[in-house]
Amino acid sequence: MKNEIVEHRRKFFSLYESIEVTDQRPKTLSLDEGLEHAINMIIAQTNAGGKLIFIGNGGSAAIASHMAIDFWKNIGVKAVTFNEAAALTCLSNDIGYKHVFEKSVNMFAEEKDILVAISSSGKSENILRGVDAAREKGVRVITLSGFGEENPLRQKGEINFYVPESHYGYVEVLHHCLCHAMVDIVLDNKVKLNEGVETSERI
Secondary structure (H helix, E strand, O other), rough: OOOHHHHHHHHHHHHHOEEEEEEEOOEEEOOOHHHHHHHHHHHHHHHOOOOOEEOOOHHHHHHHHHHHHHHHHHHHOOOOOOOOHHHHHHHHHHHHHHHHHHHHHHHOOOOOOOEEOOOOOOHHHHHHHHHHHHHOOOOEEEEEOOOOOOHHHHHHHOOEEOOOOOOOHHHHHHHHHHHHHHHHHHHHHHHHHHHHOOOHHHH
């Protein structure tokens, strides 16, 4: 048992350092460069009046809800998910589950917004349709995926974070870590701005 515990921890830290980041070209970025780009995007778009939209299924939906709450409660940034049970069951029943995020994005997303799409497999049809709907409206997109390196989601974002692992636990926890890094650094940046830090020190 002890060896398995040590190996689990070792693998987690190794995977964190192995996260791959690409932009829309696609060009490979370092993890730090990818996080900086995503954070700058969040700051720019929300300062311009945009909001964050998080979508995900299952464990990824829980991450989406957690992060949306943290962004609006802790930072004052508009952030939403489309995970409300009545809405999901209504849309699933009436138009099919593959359309639930697509329909919601079409109704509520605006050009200044950012869509954060979270999918461990990167293959969930409702997530892919939601991203396509966002891009058609001029919404900027950040993706988080895992499993197969050729998954379609990691080709669709302006910034794409990919965890090279096929076990849900590692992928979901690392997606959560990445999202928390964004919210924590944006929060720190806002605190610095409120303290009158010079422009050169801002993100």
